[in-house]
Amino acid sequence: MAAAEPKPPTGAVAARRLAQSCWSAFWDYETPKVIVVKNRRLGIVYRAVQLLIxxxxxxxxxxxxxxxQDSETGPESSVITKVKGITLSEHKVWDVEEYVKPPEGGSVFSIxxxxxxxxxxxxxxxxxxxxVSNAxxxxxxxxxxxxxDMLGNGLRTGRCVPYYHGSSKTCxxxxxxxxxxxxxxxQFLGTMAPNFTILIKNSIHYPKFQFSKGNIENRKGGYLKHCTFHEVSDLYCPIFKLGYIVEQAGENFTELAHTGGVIGVIINWDCDLDLSASECNPKYSFRRLDPKHIPASSGYxxxxxxxxxxxxxxxxxxxxAYGIRIDVIVHGQxxxxxxxxxxxxxxxxxTSIGVGSFLCDWILLTFMNKNKVYSHKKFDKMVDAPERSAGPGLCASEPSQQDCVLTDARGLAQL
Known part of the structure; x- marks a missing residue:
């Protein structure tokens, strides 16, 4: 009697079948199948999702x-500033050369x-x-x-001497x-400071679109000599009173003048270049930049x-010197x-409109009473094989071909 051939291990057989199945599935083709579901509530959900999208x-x-639109952020910008006005202190008259630091007229300066x-x-x-500690x-x-002492005022000599006033002594x-x-x-210089005028000359350039513009209107007759900024009537007269800037930032001028602070003048150039160049206008806003509610870091x-x-x-x-520092910040798009x-x-x-179909499919397959019927109708598997003859009007004999029935007494019409 011949000896029986050894059988391969069960695990190897399973692995071979899995590999064959994956290889076969790799060459499958999937195509959408359109099914009309007569369900008003589901239709409302489907159309509502499409409408929202x-x-x-x-x-x-x-x-x-x-x-x-194609967009560009961060325009190339230049800022030139000029302050005018005089004020009084307890001992003298102060002019621009003395109370403006630095005097170069840049985008950051102090008054x-x-x-x-x-x-x-x-x-x-x-x-x-x-x-000074330990003084x-x-x-x-x-x-x-x-x-x-790095926080002191000089090199200690080793002597203990009387202080400038009182009975105390220091090193x-x-x-x-x-x-x-x-x-x-x-000395207080802020008595007339609210009437100081500040000219802020700004020009911007968007290199991607080769577009340039400035914030001063080209007018003759000494327009800038007698105008001040107004958002409606004099938008292109960038001459601001210091008191107006502080007020627009929501601050009290007298308090700010005593402690000092930092005010930001923000110029925003948001331009839709599909429109005419006259529609590209600067928008000004003002706010305090130093945190005044934190005593350790407020003031200037x-x-x-x-x-x-x-x-x-x-x-x-x-x-x-205590003062109001002005930071001119330019941005735009x-x-x-x-x-x-x-x-x-x-x-x-x-593509996003298809989210409605995905949502409704999930509802049908998960929550509807006839979800099994829908699943059976939606997912079909067909094998590419030679056609078999069948009688007129009859279906093929395989069970997998039962979907060719033209009527469905309990089918999708009841979903």
């Missing part, structure tokens, strides 16, 4: 976002509204400020000679004397000094019709 693309994508002046400082020795002392033993330092808080005098001040000689010795006047984004967004819109 169309409204989204027509109203938001094409009208609001203007996605049919001084209050100063603390320490006059006649000379190089020598004097008492350290009490604001107070009772005797020379509390002061270390040669010690240098003596070698530097510019007297120190700031020992002899400073405050800086120091500078003026040097001169008295009897051959170098002397200086130290000025701690330009758009113009282009065929490529139009075609892309139209194709996206047409």
């Amino acid at each position: 169309l409204l989204y693309f027509v109203w938001y994508v094409f009208i609001v976002q203007k996605s049919y 001084i509204t209050r100063i603390e002046v320490t006059p006649f400082q000379t190089l020598g020795t004097c008492a350290e400020s009490m604001r 107070t002392c009772d005797s020379d033993e509390g002061c270390v000679a040669g010690q240098l 003596e330092v070698s530097g510019w004397c007297p120190v700031e808080d020992g002899a400073s005098v405050s 001040n800086f120091r500078f000094a003026k040097y001169y000689k008295i009897n051959g010795s170098i002397t200086r006047t130290l000025i701690k 330009a758009g113009k019709f282009s065929l490529i984004p139009t075609v892309i967004n139209l194709a996206t819109a047409l």
Whole structure:
């Protein structure tokens, strides 16, 4: 009796069948099948989804976002500023050359509204400020000679000397004397400052579209000499009063002048270049940039000094200036019709309409009572084989061909 041939392992047979099945399925072709389902509620859902998608693309994508345009953000920009006006303090008259820093007329500048002046400082020795840590002392033993505090005003000599006023003592330092808080005098320059005028000359260029424009209207007869900005009547007269800028930023001028602050003048150039160039206009807005509700980071001040000689010795006047810093910020976006984004967004819109069919198919296959009938009608498998003859009007004998029945007593009409 011949010996039985060994059978291959069960796992190998399963793997071979799986590979054959995957290889066979790789060459399958799927084609959509159209089935009309007579169900009013499902039809309402289908049309409602289609309507929402169309409204989204027509109203938001094409009208609001203007996605049919090619766009460019961040225009090339130049800003030139000029301040005019005079003001008074307790001791003198101040003009532009003194209260505007820096004087170059760039996009960022400061207008001084209050100063603390320490006059006649000379190089020598004097008492350290009490604001410096470990500056107070009772005797020379509390002061270390040669010690240098980076937040102080000079090099310590090792002596403990009386303070400028009161009975306190601080360590003596070698530097510019007297120190700031020992002899400073405050002066307010903001009395007439709200009437200062600021000319902001701005021009922009969009290189992609070769479009340029400025914010000053080309008028003759000295138009800029007697006009001030108005959003309706004088949009192209970019001369602003300082008080108007502070008011539009929602700030109190007197308070801001004492503590200092940073105000942003934002110029926005949003241009639809499908329209005429006259429709591309600047839009101005104003807001405070430094966080005034956080005391540690609010306000604005800086120091500078003026040097001169008295009897051959170098002397200086130290000025701690509080002011309103103006930052001119320019941004914008330009758009113009282009065929490529139009075609892309139209194709996206047409494709997205198919979401309605996907949603309704999911409802039919998941929640409807006749979901099995629908599944059977929607998904068919056909084998490419030689045709078999059948009697007139009859179906093929295979069970898989039962869908050729022309009537369905309990079919999709009941869905």
